[in-house]
Amino acid sequence: MKKKFFTGVLATAVIGSFLVQPALTDAAPSKKVNLADEMVNSLRLKTIHKLETYKQKKTSSFSQKTVRAMTAVTQVTVANTLKPSNFHSYKMQVTKGGTLNVTEPASDDYGYVVVNEETGNEYFSGDTLTAGTYHFVVFSMSDAPVSYSLSVSGVTMEMDTQLPTLNVTSPKNIDHRLPKNTTALTLSGSATNASNTFYALDGSDDILFNSTSFNKQITVSTGYHGVDLGATTATGNMVVQSHTVTAPGLKRIAGADRYAVSANVSKEAFPYGADTIVLARGDLYTDALAGGPLAALNFAPMLLTTTNALPAPITAEIKRLQPSRAIILGGTGSVSTAVENTLRNMGMTVERIAGADRFVVSANIASRIKADGFETDTAIIASGLNYPDALSASSPAGQIPLPILEVSTNSIPASIETYIKANGIKNFIIVGGPSTVSDTVKNKLQSFGGVVDRISGANRFEVGVNIANYFYDEQYGLMDPSNIVFATGLDFPDAISGSPMAASIYSPMLLTYRDKLDPMVKSYLEKTVPSITKRDVFYLIGNTTTVNATVESYLKSLID
Template identity: 40%
Template sequence: MFKKGSMAVSTLVAAALFASSFATPAGAEDFGIKNSLFEKKKEQVLSVHQQLLEEGQIASAASSSVQATVAQSPTVTFTNEIDGYNYHEYLFDTKGGTFTVVPTHSALEEVDYFIYNVTTEEVFEPSEGEKYDLPAGTYYLTVLGYSEQPVNYQYQLSGPLTFIPDTDLPEINVTKPMQHDHRLPKGSSSKQLVEGTSDGLELFLQVNNKPDILPGGPFSKQVELHKGDNDLLFITENASSNKTWSFYNMTLPGTSRIGGKDRYEVSANVSKTLASYGYDSGTIFISRGDVFADALAGGPLASLETAPVMLTRTDSLTQEVKNQILAQHPYRAVILGGTGSVSTSVEAQLKQLGVRQIERIGGKDRYEVSAKIANELVPYTETDTAYIASGEVFADALSASSVAGIEGAPILLVRKDYVPDSVKTFIKNNPNIKNFVIVGGTATVTEKVSTQLKQLRSGATLDRLAGKDRYEVAVNVAKYGMDTLGMDLSTLVFARGDVFSDALSGSPLAADQWAPILLTRTDRVEDKVNTLLTEHHGETDHIFILGGTGSISTNTESQLSKHIQ
């Protein structure tokens, strides 16, 4: 049974609950994509299970399961129907031995399963075919769906069971919201009722990473939503500890301003916003706030680490950033830039705030820092692409930071007319980088750089995302992301285009939301941006605005809001 207030789902996984819980995206039938989705679903189950285990909420087999001792290896059949919005978990126990799992349903591509130990959370792989060598212990057979519509499944489990497991599942019937993906009308209240029934012992309800425990039976709970997507997770459990999970998303259309009195407070508030989405791995990135290069080059690595980027003065953290660090209590900080950018006194302040592990990615200049960040990134993402942007003007690197973060690709900074030696060395040492995307026109990165890149990597593909100005470049980067990465305009991040101060910490937010970063003037939306939004009118649900009204005015916010239907 669940204990009220005891369960806080792992924030690292909670941030991705809905990105990987639902059905396989259209056109994503590729085996690699499905395998990645399977791994993410598996991570979710284990993460939530770990929290239950730590709080003593996993009932023992002896006390919770159907007790019927067996003397041989019977075959038990688990059958039901499932879609991409649900998980099913069946508990069984053994004194050890070889088990066989045979799927006898036809929808083999739409359903999958895995087996893990309740106590250790070890996931067991088949030794051959569908045979599993399981030590003595209690296990879950967890069934995952991928399709939009329910499909039938049937798994036959054979092996030396301690007792006959229960094959029934508890049911959840959610009546509000009525659909798994539910978009509220624009202007709706942030307070919404969630209603339905469950026949489990209790119901675990999590809304935007905030858990609650409700009694079994009919339920009616008022929940607080934020603008944009809101993730709802329901889990119910029967007396045999079998579980049904069900995922819902409620979209509240509108704009969200992340402001502050200065760039440092804005970065703290971006971190706070990310944390509300469950985006917190225990790591933070720290970067100097009065120069742009290190923070923007570090955005993709921060996204990989599920870490926010917080800004600092060279010699001291501001009180607002300190307060957010105390609220978030990270164990690890990665400082971007050398001690000339972020001094050792900032390291000392971080330690005083309880940060136990401090790392630094430095270099003699911004170009070497970008190359060293890339060296940390590419071994994990195995990307074949690098984004190339000017190290002398911020706008193009900012526009690239969202797509680079989503793709797990580095942003390499270059001079206007040449590739710095440190960046050349990175490219030479990473032959897997075969595609270069230059962001910005020839006024910021000339064709001389293109020539050098081709010389550094024979046969490389080279693209340029340009425009008559930084606003059009950002639009073209967004279109590139839509064409190549499956991004859309459902969520957007807007930053002021003529100063970088508020935008530096926005890269992880944009990547987390799969949102393009678009640029605007303080007092009006640029024509090219308006044209893009008009062409896709009705597709946008949520717009983040980085900075206070001095950066992006209320009039500009009103113009943007009109593009939300």
């Protein structure tokens, strides 16, 4: 199976039609919401974010000084062949600004972005560049080698067009799987026309090899890892190849309480920090329920807090993450001004998304997702009066991403209807049966003129399974059932904290009883999608008081 994870530097492709699979219920809809445009936009945003993150963390590579003189010119053509999961970076010293002009890529198999070395801002053709240091980055969106030729003009610049040649011999595959119970990973290869070679694990700072030929063994933990191997020239040009490395097994993420669990999930998902955090009240689900897609879009953990003070594990985790921005979900009655002030005193800018009730908060979160640059005509509809269905939907909602709009059982709140009409939302995916979101609501949604699908089930556990099947896409790895995040279905905190992590690894979020799996979940795991030949990693969020050792032991037995 092809996997597409964004744990490395380069966001690989999710291009083409997004064809969802039928649900397991007899009432599978005859029409399907088409999410192709959303997936392409998601790829662009994730790619740019990863390149910006790379710039911020890899200053040793991106800030190399030019050691030989180059002639300032007004037009440069860069041409080369990209391997899958590669990007090429050309250092670009702009001596006289102007309007950037770049020839359009000849195909959708690759893209480009211009990154300012100092600010991390991104630019495209038609934007104005001032004098300064930039990097012209070309990235692959194909599973096969792709040739490119791009002309850059409109400014006076110094740019070397020669790239190093990087040959990676281990890991052998872009998606590399270690044998079960193995944590040793060999990194080997060589580079020509390079001044140095390096690697980075899970977004860490570059670690230089001693020479342009390298052979080094590192240790990774159970789970998924982004491993980047790169080479740079003396002028600061760079080639990077990204790999997803899987160390099969089961990993439980526990803690003394829901706040410690939340902090530990963040450590697992963001080992080298995050620029943004999303913070919500931990003893009520109402504000956090719709926040998973926002956190995923901003590559942010979902951290839980008490109303009047940050819990000690959350404070420690925020200090480790070193974010520059915090987004609080809910009004001051949920997360107090004292917590807000604490965040500011820790050096963050703070934004609050509040509202008169949970439905207004849900609509305002959706507006914030749009403000972050994600346009969509589709939304997930979930009950705002109960949590399980929205939690199961939070992973695919974050992967694409789609807003989660909360409704009452028999009506669409005025704030939600206003948002739908004002933002051109016409396609809807209802999660949950008629007892949680009635056919009256479904009929009202159909009046907006698009497609309305419903994903239901006999109980919350079966709804989760049917969501996993509905969004599964084998070609692009969306909702990849070879890796799954599990959390209790009888309470909300662990699943809320886990939703951004599940989205980041394209995992379903499946709910479970404390001491057993629901028969539909067990059937899904034992039969699953026929093309899945191996189960790689299961994450179990929470303590044995919420999901006990019997469930853990059974899940371990399913890892190949």
